[in-house]
Amino acid sequence: MSAILVAGGVLAGLGLLFGLLLAVADRFFKVVEDPRIDAVEKLLPGSNCGACGQPGCRGLAEKIVVGAEKPSRCSVSSPAGLEAIADFLGVEVGDADRRVARVHCGGGLGRARQLASYEGFASCRAAHLTGGGGLECSWGCLGLADCVRACTFDAMRMNAWRLPVVDPDKCTACGDCVEACPRDLIDLMPVSHHLIVQCRVPLAADEARRLCTAACDACGRCAADAAPGLIRMAQNLPVVDYAAGGPAAPAATFRCPTGAIRWVVGEQFAGEEAPAEARRIHA
Amino acid sequence: MSFARTFRHGVHPHAHKEATEALPVERMPFVERLVLPLSQHAGAPARPVVAVGERVERGQLIAEAAAFVSAPLHAPVAGRVAAIAPRPHPSGRLVPAIELETDPLSSQRLPAGPPLDAGALDNESFVAELQNAGLVGMGGAGFPTHVKYRLPEGRRVERLLVNGCECEPFLTSDHRLMVERAGDVVRGAEIAAAQLGVAETVFGVELNKADAIAALERAVDGRAAMRVVPLAVKYPQGAEKMLIRAVYGVEVPSGRLPLDVGMLVNNVATMTAVADWFDRRRPLVERVVTVSGPGVRRPANLLVPVGTPVRAVLDHCGGLAPETREVVMGGPMMGSPLASLDVPVVKGTSGLLAFTAEEARLPTEYACIKCGRCVEACPQFLNPSRLGRLSRAGRFEEMMGYHAMDCVECGSCSFACPSGIPIVQLIRVAKGALRERAVAEAAR
Numbered sequence: 001m002s003a004i005l006v007a008g009g010v011l012a013g014l015g016l017l018f019g020l021l022l023a024v025a026d027r028f029f030k031v032v033e034d035p036r037i038d039a040v041e042k043l044l045p046g047s048n049c050g051a052c053g054q055p056g057c058r059g060l061a062e063k064i065v066v067g068a069e070k071p072s073r074c075s076v077s078s079p080a081g082l083e084a085i086a087d088f089l090g091v092e093v094g095d096a097d098r099r100v101a102r103v104h105c106g107g108g109l110g111r112a113r114q115l116a117s118y119e120g121f122a123s124c125r126a127a128h129l130t131g132g133g134g135l136e137c138s139w140g141c142l143g144l145a146d147c148v149r150a151c152t153f154d155a156m157r158m159n160a161w162r163l164p165v166v167d168p169d170k171c172t173a174c175g176d177c178v179e180a181c182p183r184d185l186i187d188l189m190p191v192s193h194h195l196i197v198q199c200r201v202p203l204a205a206d207e208a209r210r211l212c213t214a215a216c217d218a219c220g221r222c223a224a225d226a227a228p229g230l231i232r233m234a235q236n237l238p239v240v241d242y243a244a245g246g247p248a249a250p251a252a253t254f255r256c257p258t259g260a261i262r263w264v265v266g267e268q269f270a271g272e273e274a275p276a277e278a279r280r281i282h283a
Numbered sequence: 284m285s286f287a288r289t290f291r292h293g294v295h296p297h298a299h300k301e302a303t304e305a306l307p308v309e310r311m312p313f314v315e316r317l318v319l320p321l322s323q324h325a326g327a328p329a330r331p332v333v334a335v336g337e338r339v340e341r342g343q344l345i346a347e348a349a350a351f352v353s354a355p356l357h358a359p360v361a362g363r364v365a366a367i368a369p370r371p372h373p374s375g376r377l378v379p380a381i382e383l384e385t386d387p388l389s390s391q392r393l394p395a396g397p398p399l400d401a402g403a404l405d406n407e408s409f410v411a412e413l414q415n416a417g418l419v420g421m422g423g424a425g426f427p428t429h430v431k432y433r434l435p436e437g438r439r440v441e442r443l444l445v446n447g448c449e450c451e452p453f454l455t456s457d458h459r460l461m462v463e464r465a466g467d468v469v470r471g472a473e474i475a476a477a478q479l480g481v482a483e484t485v486f487g488v489e490l491n492k493a494d495a496i497a498a499l500e501r502a503v504d505g506r507a508a509m510r511v512v513p514l515a516v517k518y519p520q521g522a523e524k525m526l527i528r529a530v531y532g533v534e535v536p537s538g539r540l541p542l543d544v545g546m547l548v549n550n551v552a553t554m555t556a557v558a559d560w561f562d563r564r565r566p567l568v569e570r571v572v573t574v575s576g577p578g579v580r581r582p583a584n585l586l587v588p589v590g591t592p593v594r595a596v597l598d599h600c601g602g603l604a605p606e607t608r609e610v611v612m613g614g615p616m617m618g619s620p621l622a623s624l625d626v627p628v629v630k631g632t633s634g635l636l637a638f639t640a641e642e643a644r645l646p647t648e649y650a651c652i653k654c655g656r657c658v659e660a661c662p663q664f665l666n667p668s669r670l671g672r673l674s675r676a677g678r679f680e681e682m683m684g685y686h687a688m689d690c691v692e693c694g695s696c697s698f699a700c701p702s703g704i705p706i707v708q709l710i711r712v713a714k715g716a717l718r719e720r721a722v723a724e725a726a727r
Contacts (some may be wrong), residue, residue, distance in 0.1 A: 116622040120645055121705040125712040131622035132375025182715065203369065203377075277710070 070094025317590030327351030396564030449616025471554030578607030578637025646703030
């Protein structure tokens with residue numbers, strides 16, 4: 001009986017002692033933190049995606065409160081959410097252009113020449129290491145959806161051509177898909193940039209066209225039809241430089257023989273019909 | 284009877300060498316067009332020194348090394364440069380290559396020059412000579428040989444190991460080379476050993492190649508500080524760290540090279556190429572390739588000019604059986620399946636294997652039952668099961684803590700896995716991503 005009492009007494013004593021220590025620590029080692037940080041963190045989406053370059057939402061909240069970043073740096077939050085933060089702190093929302101992930105390959109099933117069929121571990125990265133997934137084009141989309149699996153915002157899906165489609169409304173430009181793609185086909189681009197080059201083949205003319213019916217064959221018509229300076233050809237691909245010329249207009253894409261450069265508003269590959277023929281192997 | 288030496292762990296795949304191990308090496312005829320990718324080695328691609336349309340002689344330099352870790356290319360045939368353009372590479376990618384058109388009227392003799400006395404060279408010029416020969420590791424990895432021979436200040440190599448394990452199933456190219464050119468294997472090793480000033484040279488050969496062991500022993504005859512060490516048959520004994528462990532019981536520390544334990548490992552084919560260069564001034568322009576597998580009508584060991592398209596080699600062996608599903612370059616354990624038969628044989632091509640649906644079949648994948656067979660198989664003492672699961676979850680950084688980078692990608696784990704999990708693939712994926720990140724990090 002006394003053993004139980006002793007044990008209980010010791011525990012109670014320890015509890016009191018540590019409680020006292022904590023009370024003292026709270027009193028003498030107190031760090032005063034700006035209460036607005038907590039408030040701003042609550043207003044941020046809390047996805048901790050890292051797209052803003054900070055280690056999570058709290059990191060950005062700290063930066064916003066001290067004025068080192070604008071609320072618009074958060075690409076996940078809705079405009080209303082950003083407005084709420086700006087109102088709360090009495091600062092500008094900022095004018096960071098909203099960015100979304102864009103895919104730079106329009107090949108896929110039936111368009112890009114397939115030399116062999118890849119069987120095995122269904123991952124783009126694995127296929128890339130294994131004879132390039134049987135795709136003759138060394139630069140094109142392998143269609144095994146590493147990017148879709150990497151997306152934590154449910155903003156990506158594979159379409160009937162086995163190309164990834166990004167939902168611009170859900171995309172937060174966190175960059176996870178950019179890192180997942182072993183062929184570096186995904187880029188974060190401002191939504192206001194509508195001219196998208198859907199090819200990364202650095203070859204010209206027949207050499208490019210034999211790889212894929214949607215390949216850029218470096219004819220240069222887009223560069224000729226665009227406003228002066230807007231599009232230049234580099235390494236057999238058009239480079240759109242919004243700072244160098246403008247304005248951008250859909251006219252630049254009208255004469256593209258393969259559809260490698262597109263004027264995209266909203267989702268990429270929208271309105272494309274499903275491929276007519278199944279995958280053909282050109283052995 | 285004493286047990287033959289070997290390393291711990293590893294697996295025992297069926298050897299399948301009976302189809303070609305007794306067949307003498309025959310010369311593959313020259314084909315009309317050869318494709319020489321500028322990257323046949325690890326490191327910087329070679330830089331062409333010929334122009335399109337130019338005539339080249341057999342053995343002439345056509346592309347020079349672009350950096351220290353790079354190797355030059357020599358013309359395997361006399362003919363004309365038809366193109367310098369991207370061509371399919373065994374990796375499945377289109378990479379710049381020199382295409383040669385064979386001159387049908389040329390005698391295609393490879394002239395032998397006066398021998399070069401390697402003993403008179405200092406380390407630096409010896410390394411330069413090795414690079415001039417276009418030598419790359421011929422066991423498959425394709426690492427430029429000369430890089431291994433550059434000794435940092437104050438470093439010494441005490442032991443030279445010549446790798447005649449050929450532990451991959453089906454392959455017999457090194458086996459035939461040891462039987463038929465044992466003298467040159469030993470001669471190459473002698474040149475290298477004299478240059479390095481090693482205390483001992485060891486030829487490590489697995490016991491299933493008794494004739495090769497006998498031939499090497501005859502060739503070694505009487506030379507001091509050279510011996511042939513028979514090894515128990517086990518995969519992946521031909522991996523250099525395993526070979527060192529098998530012969531000497533010495534462990535190469537994680538992230539270090541054999542040089543750090545005073546050793547150097549070279550493949551037997553690389554040794555004959557060293558002899559060819561110093562004794563006959565012949566660069567590396569051809570190599571022995573084993574063509575085998577159930578899909579090949581007439582299996583053979585062929586001496587193939589580098590750059591010969593795989594399709595031509597297979598046609599020379601009677602073509603593919605109609606039920607062929609897959610052609611693999613290299614061995615079945617570590618080799619890579621080819622996406623196209625238009626890719627050429629490169630300096631690191633040890634074999635071409637054609638498999639039917641039976642051998643190419645993928646195992647049905649089940650959940651990991653944590654039986655530990657992959658752990659027992661891993662010659663690097665890693666935990667492949669854990670690495671595989673982390674890779675699938677995308678937790679690549681965490682894998683560094685489990686020494687993912689020490690993985691030699693031998694595939695023993697996948698071979699041993701009763702659940703058919705593509706463990707080595709998972710690890711390779713992660714290693715690729717980690718290397719990419721390291722490069723991006725360094726660029727920042």
